[in-house]
Amino acid sequence: MTETEVLDFVYQTFQLALRLALPLLLVSMLIGILIAIFQAATQINEQTMTFVPKFLAIVAMLGFLGSSMLKLLQDFLIRVFNVIAGG
Secondary structure, three states: OOHHHHHHHHHHHHHHHHHHHHHHHHHHHHHHHHHHHHHHHHOOOOOHHHHHHHHHHHHHHHHHHHHHHHHHHHHHHHHHHHHHHOO
């Protein structure tokens, strides 16, 4: 493997990590902001009030996007194995 191919795989790995994590992080951030606004308006400071909705939103997102995330990981792993095998 040349240095360019290694750097290409590193770039693809970071890109895949971003594609997998970004939807979950965005949903978690939006839910957190909405709950923070609600807590500031009502002056309720309860830690579980932020954790439980974020957790449920992430579980729901994994339910919707889990199969496509798995497909992305499988495709990338097949490419890596093909390069390792020399094909």
